[in-house]
Amino acid sequence: MNMKSTAYLLAALSLPLAAHAQRPPAPAKTAAATDNRAGIRESDIKRDLYALAADYYRGREAGTLDELKASAWLAEQARAIGAQPAGDDGTYFQFFEIQRTRLAKASQLSIGSHRLTPNHDAIVFAPLNASVNAPMVWVGTGTAADMAKVDVKGKVVALQFSGEVTPGLSFRRFLVATLRDRSAELVKAGAVAVVFVGDTRAQAVYDHWGHTYERGRYDLPGGPNVKVNSGAPTIWLPATAASWAQQPGQQFTANLQVESFRYPSVNVVAKISGTDAQLKSQYVLFGTHQDHDGVREAVAGDSIYNGADDNATGCSAVLAIMRAWQQKPGRRSALFAFQGAEERGLLGSRYYSMHPTVGENKIVAVLNAEMMGRNSPDSAALMGGQRPHRNSLDLV
Incomplete structure (x- = not known):
């Protein structure tokens, strides 16, 4: 934990923000008089960190009782500190719903003699309802010369993932964009499904991120990320499938069914009034999120993803x-928001942005605390104040 960085940030924010000051700044004071470093203690930080990351909360996955229990613990800490409730109906809580769509376990997938468990033996790129029974053709890497040899209409097209990463783009983003865009091209040409076989580069992503597809997609209810489509599925096979996926004469069969659920999540919101008669109506919002990834596939025998950092x-x-x-x-009031369901797509912060518990025009600055356990010991990065993330010169 970078306690020094947190102290510097607190010291900066206890001063008036230049863009919103309603009177000339007071004469400069000594650091001891203007910042609150003495109120930040390593023992408090360590105690809270170990409590929230404990196995008791089972990784605090959004939409579970574990996230709700952790949120109740945070609200109790705010009450004990003396912060006032700033959630709904005079409480510390702002509840909201999240929606999840995923492939039902009854979904079936097979290629030739290989029966595949969706999102385990083969990743279904997006959850959708689909029923396909068609011959599969192998087109190599899908070059123009490869495609000229094959009539893809009414067939399942299988190809080797390939390509060079676009400069400035991470490999994972390049991979996702390639699967999406090449699939769309092939479906437009008449393919009824598309199967990619990963290379060694893609396999690293498959091994690290593949389990997330099994969990499906999340959004606020009715959001675009949980829209259920019907159409041609895109299948991503591991690199080990290369030896059999290109065999001729194989039949592709898929019966994919999507199911949808709604879960409760919650933001925990508290406030402390400022000291200036005029400026106390304005808020500096300190945001963070309390959820993590819950209980998942075991790593070294441990299935709880504790989310300490x-x-x-x-x-x-x-x-x-x-x-x-x-x-x-400080002279301005402080608003503290612990947002739920961040790992599922920033859902808690998105909901709070649409339903702020104080007037939106009263929030003059937002600072978000995220993964602060691996910072440089003598400096802090202030996102929003420096390129390429600069969105406010008032922060510096």
């Missing part, structure tokens, strides 16, 4: 700032 560190830092602010408030 992502993001018990951020929560511990925001609690530390809350204690310091309570001991020595």
